Amino acid sequence: MRRIKIGVIGCGMISEVYLQNCTQVFHHVLEVVAVADLVPELAAKRAKEFNVPTSCSVEELLANPEIEIVLNLTAPVAHTIVNEQILNAGKHVYTEKPFALTREDADKILNLAETKGLLVGCAPDTFLGASMQTCIKLIEDGEIGTPFAANASIILGTPANGNHPNVQNFLKLGGDPIMDMGPYYLTALVAMLGPIKRVTGSAQKLYEEVTITNEDSPRFGETFPVEAPTNVAATLDFDNGVVANLQATKESFGYKPKVEIFGTKGNLVVPDPNFFGPFPEFPVVVDVEIQYPNFETKTIPLTHGFCENSRGIGVADMAYALQSGRKHRASGQLAKHILDVSLGIFEASEKEKHIHIASTVDRPAALPVGLKDNQLD
Structure with a gap:
């Protein structure tokens, strides 16, 4: 190679x-x-x-x-x-x-x-990391039965409390919670469950302008207009019948992610799709029903590598694809589908209706288990 x-x-x-x-x-x-x-x-x-x-x-x-x-x-x-x-x-x-x-x-x-x-x-290529690839394998192996529902929330702190030198970009389309952070979660859901066929939702702004309150910020005291929705809720209908709820906001005091996949035999608690591997407080967990109403909770060991911050794995995967002739996983077609869904949520809110997603995409191929020396084939 x-x-x-x-x-x-x-x-x-x-x-x-x-x-x-x-x-x-x-x-x-x-x-x-x-x-x-x-x-x-x-x-x-x-x-x-x-x-x-x-x-x-x-x-x-x-x-x-x-x-x-x-x-x-x-x-x-x-x-x-x-x-x-x-x-x-x-x-x-x-x-x-x-x-x-x-x-x-x-x-x-x-x-x-x-x-x-x-x-x-x-990007994102975080779905190629240890957490998401382990979750994909659990679903494919039937660990939770047939998935039928999902719940995801991206609760982020307001840009007014941050110290980014270009904070104004996070108040415009592209820096809003759906276009900025949504791709991590939507891509993870599509990688686990397949393409999305229909969306509806509500996109709102809590304020029309914000003043930077963090004294450590180089923009402290400056006021900027809020040009994009900062508080969004959506319902996503997948091709395979799964119905998911998504909440994305940049109006909170901190960061709190959550993703769950519900199946006929158990529920999968998914680590934060914004990262490659789980934190101790966000492990890969399967809740399996044993005898109602008792549940057994199992923490699942990772089955794949790339647990550390591996941004760039998508580029490396493309380099492998160029030489082998196979499809690369973090593709433009996948990104277009995620963009379609994101814009569809905004349109659904504006038009007060369901929006059918015109594009579709195959689920990216899972990485093989037990890769050595950071190989991707």
């Missing part, structure tokens, strides 16, 4: 963990040869930190004939235009979520990639 040369566009906060993993965890299949950013100093800093040989402009990176995959870590509003540039340069693209902010932009990228014979991948 040869190493695929990649470049990274966007050297902000999220680039640190990607570069760490691409240069240290997945270095057997990936070789980072260049980084670029609109702020040259950021690119130079990342290149020095991770021993990347070249920091350069976006144009120079795209002109490098050795680079086969470009990792797009720009802000959500720039994803489509940068992805288009990458594809037009003849390179495969893996982008941070959300895939796009409109269905038209998502389709434009997928159609362009198909025309050029190139691959498109998209």
